[in-house]
Amino acid sequence: MRSWRTHLPGPRADALLPQARLAGPMPWVIAIMVTLTVIAVAGGLALSNIVQQARSDLAGGLTVQIVNADPVGRARDAESARRALVTDPAVRSVRAIPQAEIEALLEPWLGDHVGEQGVPVPAMIDVRLNRDASPEQLAHLRASLAPIAPSARIDAQSSWLRPVFSAIVSLRLAALLLVILLAASGAAAVVLAVRSALGANRDTIEIVHLLGGNDRQIARLFQRSVGVDALLGGLAGLALGSGAVLLLGRRFGELQSGLVSGGGLSLSDWIVIASVPLIGLALALVTARVTVLRGLGRVL
Amino acid sequence: MTGASDIVTFDNVGLRYGSEREVLSNVSFTLYPGSFYFLTGASGAGKTSLLRLLYLAQRPSRGAIRMFGEDIITMPRARLPGFRRRLGVVFQDFRLIPHLSAYDNVALPLRISGVAESEISKPVADMLEWVGLTHRAEARPASLSGGEQQRVAIARAVIGRPELLVADEPTGNVDPDMALKLLRLFEALNRLGTTIVVATHDVHLLRKVPDSLIMRLDRGTLSDPTGALRYPPRPAPSEEAGA
Numbered sequence: 001m002r003s004w005r006t007h008l009p010g011p012r013a014d015a016l017l018p019q020a021r022l023a024g025p026m027p028w029v030i031a032i033m034v035t036l037t038v039i040a041v042a043g044g045l046a047l048s049n050i051v052q053q054a055r056s057d058l059a060g061g062l063t064v065q066i067v068n069a070d071p072v073g074r075a076r077d078a079e080s081a082r083r084a085l086v087t088d089p090a091v092r093s094v095r096a097i098p099q100a101e102i103e104a105l106l107e108p109w110l111g112d113h114v115g116e117q118g119v120p121v122p123a124m125i126d127v128r129l130n131r132d133a134s135p136e137q138l139a140h141l142r143a144s145l146a147p148i149a150p151s152a153r154i155d156a157q158s159s160w161l162r163p164v165f166s167a168i169v170s171l172r173l174a175a176l177l178l179v180i181l182l183a184a185s186g187a188a189a190v191v192l193a194v195r196s197a198l199g200a201n202r203d204t205i206e207i208v209h210l211l212g213g214n215d216r217q218i219a220r221l222f223q224r225s226v227g228v229d230a231l232l233g234g235l236a237g238l239a240l241g242s243g244a245v246l247l248l249g250r251r252f253g254e255l256q257s258g259l260v261s262g263g264g265l266s267l268s269d270w271i272v273i274a275s276v277p278l279i280g281l282a283l284a285l286v287t288a289r290v291t292v293l294r295g296l297g298r299v300l
Numbered sequence: 301m302t303g304a305s306d307i308v309t310f311d312n313v314g315l316r317y318g319s320e321r322e323v324l325s326n327v328s329f330t331l332y333p334g335s336f337y338f339l340t341g342a343s344g345a346g347k348t349s350l351l352r353l354l355y356l357a358q359r360p361s362r363g364a365i366r367m368f369g370e371d372i373i374t375m376p377r378a379r380l381p382g383f384r385r386r387l388g389v390v391f392q393d394f395r396l397i398p399h400l401s402a403y404d405n406v407a408l409p410l411r412i413s414g415v416a417e418s419e420i421s422k423p424v425a426d427m428l429e430w431v432g433l434t435h436r437a438e439a440r441p442a443s444l445s446g447g448e449q450q451r452v453a454i455a456r457a458v459i460g461r462p463e464l465l466v467a468d469e470p471t472g473n474v475d476p477d478m479a480l481k482l483l484r485l486f487e488a489l490n491r492l493g494t495t496i497v498v499a500t501h502d503v504h505l506l507r508k509v510p511d512s513l514i515m516r517l518d519r520g521t522l523s524d525p526t527g528a529l530r531y532p533p534r535p536a537p538s539e540e541a542g543a
Contacts, residue, residue, distance in 0.1 A: 208408070208412065209384070210384060211389075212413065214378070214381040215378075217412065300358065
């Protein structure tokens, strides 16, 4: 008894569906979709990296400001606070930020030699904790500094960037939504192309059916055809998209911004990006199969 | 209803397209294995409609059809391909795939059945040689004459050694010599056990196969001039002997 295969064997079986590959729009549509998806995925990954990098930098960071207009009292409070912090078991490191460094930070807004102009600039202490700065940790430190340095104010560094993080998370979600929409658009393009091909090859399909061909065999023919289109389009889209990502990365790198520099792509990120055309190929194959089987289910 | 040895049984089958009147009415008959049937009737009598039911391109509007011992009417659609592979069909309009060569058209049933490519070339070449088209193996149907297309269609129908061969006007486009040759091919297949149903309006053809049985359609109603289609079905030969 002959085997009951689910595909038509041999390279000549491909000829059952006449192709106008590359002359047709499918590979180009898929190339555009994959290009946009690669850019969106790379953008999403870069934003994730920015958030992750910034969070790890700032997670255990505190800034203690000594807000006292009297320079003598300010120096006294700063020293008392520094000593108390050094002995606290929750603190990993303490660095009193030199006055010159603080003035350099303020220079763009207040000009040179801020201290000499009589502007009361707070003393600052950069504190690194052993763990993330929790609200309880902050309350404990505030309570321990209050009696010895009443002018001390303590802030978690991460809280300053909370609105930025929140905006970046929104952008990341937007990138994810964009990827989903692009996948849906790509699938819709495959559905339309397959339906059109089903109509154009109706006579051939009917003959294959009447000669004993089953729906899965016919679906495999369409899958082969769509698969080649999706692979060619996907590779072209990956090349275009990767080029665009590299170009954008270089542009952002030139900004030399501390925050943006954390958005570089790692090897694992590039592996994820390289998988976009493969995922697109799988999506196209599944979509083609479902479309063909549903279309053929309506005929005898 | 159907004996184990029956190939096909129609029981009060009716067929209508849309809301038109029935093109086939109360058609009942049994086809026995190894028999040779001619289906005759004027144009529009319903021959092609009856053949469409036989080669499972159509379900009837009413009645019952059993094929190879199974009820075709209630059979799930997914099982039909397995039954179609046991049939050979010569379509009136040939229905060759236009972008495939004569070779690939003839090879198609074998490929559909999953025969390995290495086992396809010899039977296809033999079949093309038998119908006299070896030299046209790579020709597309559009470049073949009507007679050549018909021979390719016949080669495609018989290459899988079907249990039931259904042919709609298979000699309509060939010269008398080729028509006789094709008829001899059908007879040879018939001797190997294939049940043959040939629809034709050529009365001369009927005399060329002496042991053939005749089914006559007249405006959708089947008559039985040779008494071959008695219904309920006559007992199989072994049952007759045992009675």
